[in-house]
Amino acid sequence: MLVHVSSIHDIRRIFRQTPGNDGIWEDFRFVTGDTEHQADWFIGYDEPVPGCLTHLPLERRILITSEPYTIKYYPPVFLQQFGTVVSMAPIRGVSGRMVLGTGGLPWMYGLDQKPAPMPWQELVAGSQVAKTGEMSVVCSTKKMNLNQHRRLRFLGMLKEALGDRLTLFGRGSNPIEDKSDAINSFRYHLVLENNLIDNGWTEKLADPILGGAFPIVSGGENLADYFDPEGFRLIDTRKPRAAVETVLRILEEDPFEGAQAAMAENKRRLMMQHQFFPIAVNLIRTLAAHETQAPQRLPALKGFRSAAKPQWKKIVSVPKPLRPVLRDLYLSAAERG
Structure with a gap:
């Protein structure tokens, strides 16, 4: 075919x-x-x-x-x-x-590796890098929608709570050549999706699954429809203070070693099904x-x-300079947890 x-x-x-x-x-x-x-x-x-x-x-x-x-x-x-x-x-x-x-969505893990993208055989074999770091996250500074704004507010709170235990990567702060550089040497990886809708998971989750890091995920609630829930944890960043406490509790429980079988199964599902x-x-x-x-x-x-946006959509939309201000006001009022 x-x-x-x-x-x-x-x-x-x-x-x-x-x-x-x-x-x-x-x-x-x-x-x-x-x-x-x-x-x-x-x-x-x-x-x-x-x-x-x-x-x-x-x-x-x-x-x-x-x-x-x-x-x-x-x-x-x-x-x-x-x-x-x-x-x-x-x-x-x-x-x-x-x-x-x-x-x-296409995986970013190993895509920009030099001199050539990481091939299938290496993706299957997995990284042999020692996991000396505790937790990492890759996050851009984009604020194109409400949840992108929300995740940056949460990330600031989490960094304050964890300090050096959380390593931040991303454009404008700690750039990397390839996504694997932010995953291979860490036991846990924080996944902050652009959205919180069901089925909305992206390469942000796929990449740590490929790299053998345990994902702690802010995203849709139906991830168990795709992956073994023993191989990841969900957090709700709509209640940022409670989400920070949840992350601290997960790190204290340290499920990484006990989740290896589930993580391997999730990698198989990702590569062969999803x-x-x-x-x-x-x-x-x-x-x-x-x-x-x-x-x-x-x-x-x-x-x-x-698929260009029609002119009337551009006319009725909120001016870009005002969007971050309005989202910040909304989140300050709505997020109590």
Whole structure:
């Protein structure tokens, strides 16, 4: 089965997430171009590249979104170009099938390793670096939505409580060349997702699972639908003081050694089930099994409309300089825990 996958992101970089580092998963071959128009299915990841063309009919076009609605707006006119849309939360404007779940965001762990990205075989083997540090976190200073603002406030409180026990990494403070540099030598890793919605976990969780650090997670509440709960802990940063106490209690209990079997199982689930390629393959097989007749190919190649935000959305939105101030006022009033 040939699958044409297109994205405004460098999608070829995720081919290392296949056993042969070549975009082949079982009997499916993923390619970034279809100049011979031989593909059986089309997948747009986040957005197809500008000028991307396909001959495939609507029912064989899939969109896998990369961001929740609080981060990125996907216009209905864009969504309606796909027969199936995969999203972590419902999106307005979808005219075809809506599939809720993780889209399997590309892993950052080992991606920027020099001289080449860490291949499948090394990802399976895992890091041999001694875990001499207690806890790390990688966090940007972005404040694009309420939860990004919330997590920075919480992180400041946690750092005050833990001091040198918590090592911060990120742009503008303690930059790193590769995400593995912030994970390999630590027993615990703090995962602060951009959102708190179910199915909304991202590479922020996948990376410590790959690197053998025990994740302490601020994110959606249904992580146990994906991973063994003995291999991670959840915290609720909507109640920041209670969340700080929870982190201190987890570190005092020190579940790292006793959780090794669960952590290994979670790594297996991540690599073999809950990442882009097995997600795409299982979805295509499910959709193909429900086809009542062979789809008719389009007589001419079709280009995709972009997912650019419409002008009216820009006009009615709150001016950017005011957003952090309003979010800070809201959080100061709402967060009592």
